[in-house]
Amino acid sequence: MPPTIILVRHAQALHNVDRDYTIHDPPLSELGRAQCLDLKSNLVPKIPSQLDVELIIVSPMKRTIETALIAFPELINRGVPIVAHAGWQENSSQCCDIGSSLNDLPAEFPQVDFSQVDRTFPLKFRNEYAYSRPAILARGQSVLKDLYERKEKAIIVVSHSGFLRAGVTGRWFFNADYRVFNFDGGPTKLKESDMTKGKGGLGWSFEEETELGDGLPDVEENTT
Template sequence: MTTNTINWGQITGPNNFLPPSPTTICDPFDDIDDVNIVNSPPPLPTTAAANPPLRAARPSRCQPAETLHARLDTTMRILLLRLCIRDAELYSRASRKTFWKKVQKDLCEETGQDHTTLARLVANLVKRRRECKDASDYSIPDPALTILGASLQCDTLRTALKQLPLEIDLIVSSPMRRTLQTTTNALGWRMAEGCPAIALAGFQENSAKPCDTCSDSTAMVAEWPAFDWSEVDPVFPAKTGLYEFLKEALTRRGVEARRWLRGRKEKVVAVVSHAGFLRVGVSYCAQGASVVKVAS
């Protein structure tokens, strides 16, 4: 088996097997490496004598993770990366816990050994990478937040909202998965205190692309029971009428959304929507609404 087409400088760097910090969204392995690793023959040992089994010991609290990385030979790195890349494609929507368990199981089947710690470290790294790439994939239906969005950015938003001098009386969210996640992660503390949360189709994103089209309401009601779905438009999630991706429809939807808000008795309403709709439909610059910047 030849490996001279693989950029080992990237794969074997001292920190490549360490989980990135919350603010790191870099791609330590490029797409060329993905193709070479996936298409290469499985680097399985031919004989136990020629290739003695390796077992990645669980590092202690005081043991640097680099020592775990140093124990891996070239064959094990290729095998592990190949499994991670393959499983990342098959389980792109799975949770990190489910994902690394799948990688661990596959690695155990191919090597006959348990590599729990090693599988967790690398699977987390590759899963982060895949989710960062997913952020620019418009073909994913109603996608969830990336790990970065669900953790760092929602944490930043929650901190900013808790510092507001006014108490939020009502929460209104676009019924899309990522806004419901944002609402739960950033305003869950207020919902736990009894503040009502309403899902409203009028605040969904603009386009008719899969990434901007909501999931079926029946499934979403079961998945997000903490929200009041009684006011969702019966045509939801169809992109027709008021929800068409046309300037006239977006303008009318913005007018209806503001009219709905003005008709509420609550004094302070938190709306979790989308930048595209706020710019085109609501025009927050003209309305003088407050915009919280949580990430650049």
């Protein structure tokens, strides 16, 4: 049986404070760290006992990793592994959405397994990481198919608002908010749980649904 998926947007990071997208791989802000504590107190107690979380997947960005480490210490201390996956990174190629070197991240975050991260990370020159509607939709289907094949009962994924909305779910995610999904008849179709439907688990997100791919360019603009 495919796992239940708990999708989380990272808490507020420095680039979110003043919309300064020139900050490279920004860490969490002070407010973001506080939001992680709200997430911690809200999500884990709500997870039904039968949804035993057995894996945490994170985008290999500082803000997603820090969100997981601060929000889910009980799971981590229980031995639930944290695995970084480049497929869950954010859409754009702006500085804030470009990750740090894989030569540096393992030393900074020794709790995280980076062994499965695409060796081209953080470069986004490959078509699968392009900022275009076809590439992002294909990447969304790819990561969902990966999850569908996994044997864990429940998996937490900490990712980014743009990718979660436009590439995976068609739902809005405020900083640190989460939504719970089950697969609905196949590896690329999700059905949201009643426990988060509407404004999300923390009640912070927009209720409106969007079409996958909405707002994305058909072809990546040349920024060179």
